[in-house]
Amino acid sequence: xxxxEQNSGPLSVPEGAIASxxxxxxxxxxxxxxxxxxxxxxxxxxxxxxYSNGDKEDGRFxxxxxxxxxxxxxxxxxxxxxxxxxxxxxxxxxxxxxKVIFGPGTSLSVIP
Amino acid sequence: EAEVAQSPRYxxxxxxxxxxxxxxxxxxxxxxYWYRQILGQGPELLVQFQDESVVDxxxxxxxxxxxxxxxxxxxxxxxxxxxLGDSAMYLCASRRAGLPDEQYFGPGxxxxxx
Numbered sequence: 001x002x003x004x005e006q007n008s009g010p011l012s013v014p015e016g017a018i019a020s021x022x023x024x025x026x027x028x029x030x031x032x033x034x035x036x037x038x039x040x041x042x043x044x045x046x047x048x049x050x051y052s053n054g055d056k057e058d059g060r061f062x063x064x065x066x067x068x069x070x071x072x073x074x075x076x077x078x079x080x081x082x083x084x085x086x087x088x089x090x091x092x093x094x095x096x097x098x099k100v101i102f103g104p105g106t107s108l109s110v111i112p
Numbered sequence: 113e114a115e116v117a118q119s120p121r122y123x124x125x126x127x128x129x130x131x132x133x134x135x136x137x138x139x140x141x142x143x144x145y146w147y148r149q150i151l152g153q154g155p156e157l158l159v160q161f162q163d164e165s166v167v168d169x170x171x172x173x174x175x176x177x178x179x180x181x182x183x184x185x186x187x188x189x190x191x192x193x194x195x196l197g198d199s200a201m202y203l204c205a206s207r208r209a210g211l212p213d214e215q216y217f218g219p220g221x222x223x224x225x226x
Contacts, residue, residue: 102154
């Protein structure tokens with residue numbers, strides 16, 4: 001089992017719709033969870049981080065964490081064509097000097 | 113705004129040649145990471161430094177890759193000899209140690225091995 005898994009996509013949604021991106025992780029001791037956006041040919045940029053169970057909202061983005069299910073998700077409301085990118089889920093492993101493991105990413109395409 | 117610097121941005125080299133990448137993290141960031149990202153995949157951790165010490169290099173192909181951070185500031189990643197399969201984006205990131213904080217990524221170095 002891979003440490004961090006994501007649906008590979010591509011995920012296509014119409015402009016204005018809600019995009020839902022999912023991530024599961026295997027290490028129950030994981031403490032920090034991050035969502036990065038990566039445009040083609042560019043480096044990842046942080047969108048959101050979440051540490052506690054529940055929802056965290058920032059503008060059009062909502063991160064949801066369920067540690068019991070080892071599941072974290074990202075919702076993008078009112079999707080825009082500029083949201084088209086690959087979204088990377090990242091998890092910090094507790095017992096290893098802040099080692100950060102990335103998932104394979106989900107490609108999102110927002111259709112105008 | 114402080115940024116992670118990397119150079120070169122692009123590198124084309126022939127297989128069996130040596131290649132080196134440089135990274136300067138954000139000032140004061142004790143933790144430095146080198147990742148390799150193959151097209152269509154997520155970043156894979158190659159080596160992690162805490163100050164000048166390597167704390168994780170379990171995925172570093174040590175027969176050809178080496179990394180150093182001599183004074184606990186900037187870092188160099190070297191490949192010798194380069195192989196065709198090393199073609200990838202090499203990303204450097206830094207982070208404040210001991211805090212639940214995010215990584216800051218540099219712009220990356222795109223390596224093409226011919």
